[in-house]
Amino acid sequence: MTSGLVLAYRLQTEPLVRASVALALDQGATSLNHASAFDLWIDYNTQLLGEAQRRRELLPYSTYLQWQSC
Incomplete structure (x- = not known):
């Protein structure tokens, strides 16, 4: 299993992972170093x-x- 498949699965099943990705991609979060x-x-x-x-x-x-x- 590749890391991409693991990430895809975790995005579907783990709210914390989804929230982390959403925060990392949030264009409005100017205080973060994307x-x-x-x-x-x-x-x-x-x-x-x-x-x-x-x-x-x-x-x-x-x-x-x-x-x-x-």
Whole structure:
């Protein structure tokens, strides 16, 4: 199961996760640093994809790391 599927499931079943995402995406919350949350998410997923690529676990359509050089 991928982290994306886990997040999708938790968004449907856990009110705290939904509220956290809503707060992170709230354009009116000017006192929050939205960039850091997105940067952490990008870094986390880049590391996961890099490890999966090294283990040759990526499917042909999921070679995100190839897109980074574009």
